[in-house]
Structure formats: structure tokens, C-alpha cells
Amino acid sequence: MPVRVRFAPSPTGSLHLGNALTAVANRAFADARGGVLVLRIDDTDPRRVVEGGEEAILADLRWLGIAWEEGPVRQSERSTVYEEALARALEHGATRDDDGAVRLGRTTIARPDGTATYQLASVVDDLDLGITHVIRGSDHRPNLAVQQEIARALGGELPEVIHHGLLLGADGKKLSKRHGHTAVAELRADGIPSAAVRAYLKELGLPTHDVQLDASRLRRFAIDAIAAMSDEELAAAAAAPVSLAPALRGARDLVEARSFAEQILDPAPSALDAAAHPTLERFAELRAGFADPLTEADARSIVRELKAVGGDLxxxxxxxxxxxxxxxxxxxxxxxxxxxxxxxxxxxxxx
Structure with a gap:
């Protein structure tokens, strides 16, 4: 049977790195087996739906380079499928409460208004979409037995489930928005290249145990990603002319790269005292000896000469x-x- 996995975020806004880890893990699992990734939007709970949340998730996934073959499948558009599943569940052990809610054992699978809860919708979708492997964070372990029971009540078996360790903050708690600068959109705004985020998450793979976010490691990947960019890619990322690419190479992130470009293109005003005049005059003399544009060797020789005579660099x-x-x-x-x-x-x- 062809491998089919799913990534199923709730539309609550930009992905934090913990969810992005699950997305990368599912994509890698499918790729290694010639499989398919289905993108599903788990929006059964209107209270958790944030305006623009789905669009933010799609933008994050595209920025990270995570493609999907099918979807997005929105649970809010599958009420008929859930109603049919609910009828089957009622025939196989589920009961209806006085308020109209439906339970299977201790688990509520439908609200009093008849809408499916997360537990029912998730199982129905995994069965209906032919998912073969569910790869998710270990915080979902408590759902496993419940969802297996629901699947059996629907006449099926839950796909194979693989739980991976969680990405934790410095406080040892599950990574979330409260930790700050851990959402994909925030990392993008901080100038961390997408290749760096993707490389960091790929390195984590499917951790058996929880792991703490290593911000310094992520920053190291950012430096490596900038070094690997072509001049054209780096200049475009920094919104700078490609001629400035050599000046951007020492930047530790793209925000700093843009700052470097701004220094050259639109410098802040400065006023130096008389002590600096000999250096400025000598620089003018040296610069006049070379035609435009300067080569790297010429520019280095000018700086080297100034340093040799004790110039104030x-x-x-x-x-x-x-x-x-x-x-x-x-x-x-x-x-x-x-x-x-x-x-x-x-x-x-x-x-």
C-alpha cells in the first residue's frame, strides 16, 4: 500500500517550530518512501480559528519549502462525512446524552449541535483519506486509545501512529507562542533564512525524547545558509543590488544583511574631528589611483596600505x-x- 501521511494544523496563525517539526518529519517520511503528504486543516472548533490563520500556515509551509500533494482538506467542509460516521458510531456503542451530545465511552464525539469534535473528525479523516501513518508529537499519546476505539466503532482500524518528542523552550515546557520568536513568521522577520530553519528541523528528525530548542545551533545554520546562497539570492533576500553581495557575506542573518546594505546605500551622517583628517586624505589619494569599478584585490590593497601607515580605519x-x-x-x-x-x-x- 502506498504511504500516505498527513499534516493537520489548526488555523491559529503562524506555525511555531514544534508544529513545523511535525510538518518536516511528515514530508521527510513520505519522501523516503515515495509517499504522499496530505495537508488537512483541523478547524472543527470555531473558537480556535483565527482570521487569516490558514493563510499564515500555507505561507509558512511554502516558505519552508514543504510541499503537499493533496489538500488543503478543511474539516469545516466535511460535515456530511462526519454525520454519516456519527450514525455508524451510534449503531456500534455510542450513546446520545440528554443535551444531544454523543459519547463513545467517556469521549464526546459530537457536540449538542451535532457537529463533530476533534476526536471524531480526526479519526474519520484518517480513515476516509487512506492515511497509512500518523506522525505527530508525543503530546497526542493520550488520544491514541480513544481514537483506536473510535476507529473500531466505525468499522476500521487507526493507521500506524508514530509519536515524536516535543520541541521545548528554555523553561522545559512545550514550545509555544509564549516563548517568543519561535513562530516561523517571527523567525522569518528575524532574518533567519528558510534553509536554516529547514536544516535545523531535519537534523532533529523524529526525536525519541523531548528536546530543547537550541537557538545558537539555529543561528549557526543561518550563517551556513547565507554562505551557501549565490550572490543573486543573497542580494534579493537583502533587497540590495547584486553588486553589494560581497559586503553582505559577513552578515549573521538577513536582517543584518539588509542593515549592511543600508549602510552603503544610505549612510547615516557623520562628522569627524581633525584627528581623522590624515587618514581621510590618505584614503582619497589611494582611491584616486584606481579606476572604477574596484576589484577585490584593489580594495583590499587600499585598506592594507592605510593599516600599514597607521591609518584610523x-x-x-x-x-x-x-x-x-x-x-x-x-x-x-x-x-x-x-x-x-x-x-x-x-x-x-x-x-
């Missing part, structure tokens, strides 16, 4: 970018045409 950086820290100085020198470099040191030298 911090003052030069401040004059060219308006900042004390930023991309490697030679990349700034290489990025600026001679007239613009001269204009900036003249303006800064007037201070």
Missing part, C-alpha cells in the same frame, strides 16, 4: 557608512564609486 568606516560596525571595510570601499567615496569623506571631514 574606524574613522574611515564611520566616514563611509556612518556606523562604527558593519561589513568588512574592503567591501565598503569596493562598493562605492570614486566620486561617492570622495563626497562622503569630504562631508565627514567638515566636522
Amino acid at each position: 574606524r574613522a574611515l568606516r564611520l566616514a563611509l557608512t556612518g556606523h562604527h560596525r558593519g561589513p568588512e571595510l574592503w567591501t565598503v570601499v569596493a562598493a562605492l564609486p570614486a566620486p561617492e567615496a570622495e563626497r562622503r569623506i569630504v562631508v565627514a571631514g567638515r566636522g
Whole structure:
């Protein structure tokens, strides 16, 4: 039988990393076996549905590069299927309470208004969609026996279930929005490349036990992902001209890369005292000896010469970018045409 797995988030907004781990694990499981990933939106509880929540999830999955072959299947659009399943359950041991709710043992499978609860809808969908393996976090372990009972009442058997360890915050509790900067949208806003997030989650795989989020490891993957980008990809991610790619290479994330680009394209004003004038003047002399555009070797030689004569490289950086820290100085020198470099040191030298 072909492998069919599902990822079934509730539409409560951007995925946090714990849910993203489940998505990546399902995609990897299907890929390794030539299988299919079904995207299902578990929206049986209107109280948990957030406006724009489904769109946020779809955007996160696409950003992470997680494709699905079928779906999204929305539980809110499958009421007829659940009504038919409920009728079968009532024929095989389920009972109706005085208020109209339906129970199977201790578990409520339909609300008083007749709508399916998560437990019933989840089992019905797994059976109806031909899911062969359910891969989910270990916080769902308590649901296993209940869902197996429901499946049998419906005349079927629950798919094979694989529970993986949870991703925990620094406090040792299940990762959630309260931990901050752990939602996929937040990581994207923080400038963490999608390849870094995906690589980190793939490395975790299907953890047997709970694991704490290693933010420093994720940051390491971000640096590696930026290093692996082509000049065109990096420049596009930083909303910068491709000519600035060398200056963006030292960035630790894409927010910093955009900051580096801004320093070169739109520097903050700076004013230097007389002590910096010899360095600025010597830089102007050296820069005048090279035609535009500067090669890397030429830019490095200018910086190297200034350093050899005791030039104030911090003052030069401040004059060219308006900042004390930023991309490697030679990349700034290489990025600026001679007239613009001269204009900036003249303006800064007037201070």
C-alpha cells in the first residue's frame, strides 16, 4: 500500500517550530518512501480559528519549502462525512446524552449541535483519506486509545501512529507562542533564512525524547545558509543590488544583511574631528589611483596600505557608512564609486 501521511494544523496563525517539526518529519517520511503528504486543516472548533490563520500556515509551509500533494482538506467542509460516521458510531456503542451530545465511552464525539469534535473528525479523516501513518508529537499519546476505539466503532482500524518528542523552550515546557520568536513568521522577520530553519528541523528528525530548542545551533545554520546562497539570492533576500553581495557575506542573518546594505546605500551622517583628517586624505589619494569599478584585490590593497601607515580605519568606516560596525571595510570601499567615496569623506571631514 502506498504511504500516505498527513499534516493537520489548526488555523491559529503562524506555525511555531514544534508544529513545523511535525510538518518536516511528515514530508521527510513520505519522501523516503515515495509517499504522499496530505495537508488537512483541523478547524472543527470555531473558537480556535483565527482570521487569516490558514493563510499564515500555507505561507509558512511554502516558505519552508514543504510541499503537499493533496489538500488543503478543511474539516469545516466535511460535515456530511462526519454525520454519516456519527450514525455508524451510534449503531456500534455510542450513546446520545440528554443535551444531544454523543459519547463513545467517556469521549464526546459530537457536540449538542451535532457537529463533530476533534476526536471524531480526526479519526474519520484518517480513515476516509487512506492515511497509512500518523506522525505527530508525543503530546497526542493520550488520544491514541480513544481514537483506536473510535476507529473500531466505525468499522476500521487507526493507521500506524508514530509519536515524536516535543520541541521545548528554555523553561522545559512545550514550545509555544509564549516563548517568543519561535513562530516561523517571527523567525522569518528575524532574518533567519528558510534553509536554516529547514536544516535545523531535519537534523532533529523524529526525536525519541523531548528536546530543547537550541537557538545558537539555529543561528549557526543561518550563517551556513547565507554562505551557501549565490550572490543573486543573497542580494534579493537583502533587497540590495547584486553588486553589494560581497559586503553582505559577513552578515549573521538577513536582517543584518539588509542593515549592511543600508549602510552603503544610505549612510547615516557623520562628522569627524581633525584627528581623522590624515587618514581621510590618505584614503582619497589611494582611491584616486584606481579606476572604477574596484576589484577585490584593489580594495583590499587600499585598506592594507592605510593599516600599514597607521591609518584610523574606524574613522574611515564611520566616514563611509556612518556606523562604527558593519561589513568588512574592503567591501565598503569596493562598493562605492570614486566620486561617492570622495563626497562622503569630504562631508565627514567638515566636522
